[in-house]
Amino acid sequence: MFDGLRKLWRAKKSAPAEDDRVQGHSSPRRARNLFEAAAVYVAACAEDDRDEMDEAAGWVSPEALSFGVSELACRAVIALARERDEPPRDVARSLLGLPAA
Template sequence: MFDRVRTYIARFRTSTRAEAAGGSEKRAHNLFEAASDYVSARAEDDQDRMDEASGWVSPEALSFGVSELACRAVIALARERDESPRTVARDLLGLPVA
């Protein structure tokens, strides 16, 4: 089972797309780089950067990367706050404590 997950992740890490700017060289971006740029652009409400980052990898890879980034962020905040990841996630979304 873990081999399938590793294969899935490896396939998306190597997924690349050419930059749209007038025939410039292809630059390989991995899914985590795309996810971090996409999320930071979204936090800053920068639509141009969001569009650029979303073109670097497939939509599935970007979704996986954003999900992984969210998971890691919640874990980091939970450790920093000395709370459970569930409590932190619910707090970030403005949900009542369960």
């Protein structure tokens, strides 16, 4: 699942949309939203890429990043629980290496 997010981010990063560019310039100049920041931050954490983590953390406030990471975690646990046909609580505990409740 995170590989898909990572690939999507890299594809988007390498080819910014036309409306993301400043008129007459090639550099992107758009605000990142908290979910984009969270996706990049978490993927960078998984890859141990400190530079990318720092960049994503600078896109939004620390509070917004925290909310985005929490939302991403919830969605990831729900997706894995559906995939595994297990309760979200069991999946979350498993991901953290905790014994079954």
